[in-house]
Amino acid sequence: MADLRRYLGQALLYAAFFVPLVYITHLPTFTHLEEDMAVLKIAVRHAGKIIGECKPLSGAEYDKLPSNMKRPEICPRERSPLQLELLLDGESLYRATVSPSGLHNDGVSSMYQRFEVPAGAHHLQLLMNDDVASEGYTWQLERDVVLEPAQVMVASFKEGFRLQ
Amino acid sequence: MKALLKKGFNHLDSFFSVFFTPKWNPMYQLGALSFFYYWIVAITGVYLFIFFETSISGAYSSIERITHDQWYIGGVMRSFHRYASAAMGICVTLHLVREYAMDRYSGPRWFSWVTGIPLLWLLFASAIGGYWLVWDQLAQYIAILTAEWFDWLPIMVDPMASNFLNESTLSDRFFSLLVFLHIGIPLALLLGMFIHIKRVTGARTNPASGLAIGTLLAMLVVSLVWPALSQAPANLDVAVTEVGLDWVFLNPYPLINSWGPGQTWALLVGLSCILTLLPWLPSKRPEQTPVAVVDPDNCNGCGWCLADCPYEAVSMKDHDYKKDHKQSVVDPDLCVSCGICAGACPSSSPFRHVDELTTGISIPGFHIKELLSLTENKLKALDSVAPHIMLYGCDHGSTVDQLESGSVAAISMPCSALVPPAFIDYVLRRGLADGVIISGCCEGDCYYRLGNTWLDQRFSQERMPILRTRVPREKVRLSWLGVQGTAQLGTEIEEFQHYLHHAEEEEAYYG
Numbered sequence: 238m239a240d241l242r243r244y245l246g247q248a249l250l251y252a253a254f255f256v257p258l259v260y261i262t263h264l265p266t267f268t269h270l271e272e273d274m275a276v277l278k279i280a281v282r283h284a285g286k287i288i289g290e291c292k293p294l295s296g297a298e299y300d301k302l303p304s305n306m307k308r309p310e311i312c313p314r315e316r317s318p319l320q321l322e323l324l325l326d327g328e329s330l331y332r333a334t335v336s337p338s339g340l341h342n343d344g345v346s347s348m349y350q351r352f353e354v355p356a357g358a359h360h361l362q363l364l365m366n367d368d369v370a371s372e373g374y375t376w377q378l379e380r381d382v383v384l385e386p387a388q389v390m391v392a393s394f395k396e397g398f399r400l401q
Numbered sequence: 402m403k404a405l406l407k408k409g410f411n412h413l414d415s416f417f418s419v420f421f422t423p424k425w426n427p428m429y430q431l432g433a434l435s436f437f438y439y440w441i442v443a444i445t446g447v448y449l450f451i452f453f454e455t456s457i458s459g460a461y462s463s464i465e466r467i468t469h470d471q472w473y474i475g476g477v478m479r480s481f482h483r484y485a486s487a488a489m490g491i492c493v494t495l496h497l498v499r500e501y502a503m504d505r506y507s508g509p510r511w512f513s514w515v516t517g518i519p520l521l522w523l524l525f526a527s528a529i530g531g532y533w534l535v536w537d538q539l540a541q542y543i544a545i546l547t548a549e550w551f552d553w554l555p556i557m558v559d560p561m562a563s564n565f566l567n568e569s570t571l572s573d574r575f576f577s578l579l580v581f582l583h584i585g586i587p588l589a590l591l592l593g594m595f596i597h598i599k600r601v602t603g604a605r606t607n608p609a610s611g612l613a614i615g616t617l618l619a620m621l622v623v624s625l626v627w628p629a630l631s632q633a634p635a636n637l638d639v640a641v642t643e644v645g646l647d648w649v650f651l652n653p654y655p656l657i658n659s660w661g662p663g664q665t666w667a668l669l670v671g672l673s674c675i676l677t678l679l680p681w682l683p684s685k686r687p688e689q690t691p692v693a694v695v696d697p698d699n700c701n702g703c704g705w706c707l708a709d710c711p712y713e714a715v716s717m718k719d720h721d722y723k724k725d726h727k728q729s730v731v732d733p734d735l736c737v738s739c740g741i742c743a744g745a746c747p748s749s750s751p752f753r754h755v756d757e758l759t760t761g762i763s764i765p766g767f768h769i770k771e772l773l774s775l776t777e778n779k780l781k782a783l784d785s786v787a788p789h790i791m792l793y794g795c796d797h798g799s800t801v802d803q804l805e806s807g808s809v810a811a812i813s814m815p816c817s818a819l820v821p822p823a824f825i826d827y828v829l830r831r832g833l834a835d836g837v838i839i840s841g842c843c844e845g846d847c848y849y850r851l852g853n854t855w856l857d858q859r860f861s862q863e864r865m866p867i868l869r870t871r872v873p874r875e876k877v878r879l880s881w882l883g884v885q886g887t888a889q890l891g892t893e894i895e896e897f898q899h900y901l902h903h904a905e906e907e908e909a910y911y912g
């Protein structure tokens with residue numbers, strides 16, 4: 238009898254452990270995105286223009302180079318950072334300078350950002366300068382879009398801005 | 402705060418012991434339970450892996466097939482896999498808090514404590530990886546936030562989150578990496594678990610069989626009644642709005658959501674650093690007393706102290722001057738000054754014909770000769786007519802000092818297993834006391850891990866040094882009642898005295 242009561246107690250304690258455990262492995266739910274919101278992602282991976290131009294080597298400089306590396310001119314490798322801006326209905330949502338990767342700043346610049354924006358009609362503007370030598374923006378895209386609730390719109394760059 | 406936690410655990414311990422008995426008490430084997438859950442997760446994981454398809458398109462549907470088409474086995478395996486992980490998360494957390502509350506984390510125990518912290522990270526990483534593989538809405542939510550979380554670190558050249566922009570950027574390659582991680586990280590966890598218990602002699606890595614069976618049965622019931630299910634399939638073109646979370650392992654995610662990645666890193670890394678340093682931070686803890694000292698003159702190289710040390714602090718080397726003899730050595734970095742070794746040493750016998758009792762190994766804080774003089778003096782001072790009781794206790798179990806009286810002499814020491822069985826023999830043979838009680842921590846929950854287990858075995862003659870057969874067993878009692886049991890110990894003493902009194906009367910009557 239005492240044994241039976243003990244096992245019953247154990248059963249209740251197992252239940253007291255596992256029932257809440259099962260519950261918290263999937264509930265309560267968490268609201269990640271409000272119902273009337275949509276998502277705008279911008280992800281750019283692009284190599285900026287090379288800064289500066291190749292310049293010919295003087296005779297002395299040319300002579301100093303090891304024989305297997307002799308070439309008539311020296312070219313810079315550093316790339317321009319990207320000036321990026323995203324405007325939503327005329328207001329700046331994102332504006333940043335994206336530096337090139339690599340030890341000598343000679344790699345691609347890449348960035349990613351996610352925004353939560355109200356669903357509905359919007360005017361989108363994407364602007365980028367990938368060449369410090371030029372004034373203003375070298376790339377741009379303007380588009381009127383209508384975002385459904387929970388829709389994910391992605392702005393990326395490949396030989397020009399694209400919206401998906 | 403620590404005192405409050407300790408009190409809470411003490412109550413919880415007694416409560417569980419009522420139903421589970423001390424032997425099955427889950428509170429005493431949280432580490433062993435964590436191991437048990439690990440093995441469940443590992444075995445069910447292998448089963449799930451056989452049917453799992455490592456591709457974006459196959460992952461979700463293969464798990465759906467496991468869950469629904471083979472609900473009787475695959476579904477149960479999946480539920481076991483999920484619920485055992487969560488149970489392990491809870492057990493490990495309780496284990497951590499308990500070791501802290503019970504002051505079992507500082508001194509030489511720092512090693513177990515510090516090596517425990519990375520296990521938390523590995524455990525969480527394993528679990529998160531698992532949820533990711535399901536590739537449902539929850540996985541989508543985790544994928545994007547984890548990627549953004551790691552992108553915050555300045556180590557990423559290309560943002561990881563660009564892998565999850567929309568359906569068109571998703572690649573099977575990334576998925577293969579995930580599967581690889583979900584196998585590799587748990588294996589690293591297992592390795593870490595073995596390192597974690599490296600300095601613990603005979604670490605308890607298996608729970609009592611009754612507890613193990615009960616756990617499996619309980620898990621089987623919940624798995625059949627509430628099987629683990631997937632949420633709607635992932636679709637990166639539509640954002641996740643509301644998501645069911647596993648609050649055991651995924652609790653950092655709402656934080657990343659609301660605080661941002663940087664703050665979440667700061668919190669989790671900061672917390673881990675504080676936890677890691679805890680053994681050395683100023684706090685009220687029992688002081689580490691001087692470590693055990695070996696006296697080569699009295700050591701015969703038997704190795705009993707080595708066999709009984711709970712922290713692998715004793716080893717043997719060639720004797721300092723006796724040829725072809727061994728002697729013990731103590732590693733001061735590992736010794737917790739429990740004195741269990743002194744209780745194990747055959748030289749700790751008060752029957753030896755020496756002017757002053759010496760022994761092979763002893764802790765300076767409570768030398769065996771001190772135990773002898775206290776025993777003799779206290780017992781000689783008893784003046785009541787009731788049967789005289791020698792009550793030995795430890796500083797972590799029942800408070801024996803409170804129970805001292807005209808007929809009860811009480812001595813408290815770091816661990817009751819410091820009392821060599823020869824002392825019991827001595828006290829009774831010399832007629833210094835009519836009965837002896839050794840009390841201490843609850844069965845299975847010795848502050849020094851193994852003290853009461855060793856005493857039980859010494860007294861039942863399964864372990865050296867044994868309690869000799871000539872000792873009348875009815876005059877000796879072991880009583881593992883713990884801190885909570887001081888009052889009950891008092892009752893047991895009275896009852897014991899009553900028994901001894903009657904036995905005496907009977908003996909006088911029948912001769």
Ligand code: HEM
Nearest residue numbers: 432433435436493497500505506513514517518520604605
């Ligand atoms: C995967 C997770 C873990 C497992 C499986 C595990 C398992 C164990 C086991 C089996 C023992 C030996 C218990 C005994 O036989 O006395 C132990 C001891 C210990 N654990 Fe853990 N543990 C885990 C995580 C942790 C964590 C996160 C901490 C705290 C940061 C921790 C702190 C300790 C301490 C301090 C001891 C030594 C206790 C003593 O010497 O009395 N453990 N653990």
Ligand code: SF4
Nearest residue numbers: 710736737739740742
């Ligand atoms: S006192 Fe003895 S038994 Fe205890 S840890 Fe030190 S060497 Fe080991």
Ligand code: SF4
Nearest residue numbers: 700701704706746761
């Ligand atoms: S138990 Fe005593 S005699 Fe035996 S090895 Fe240890 S110190 Fe030496």
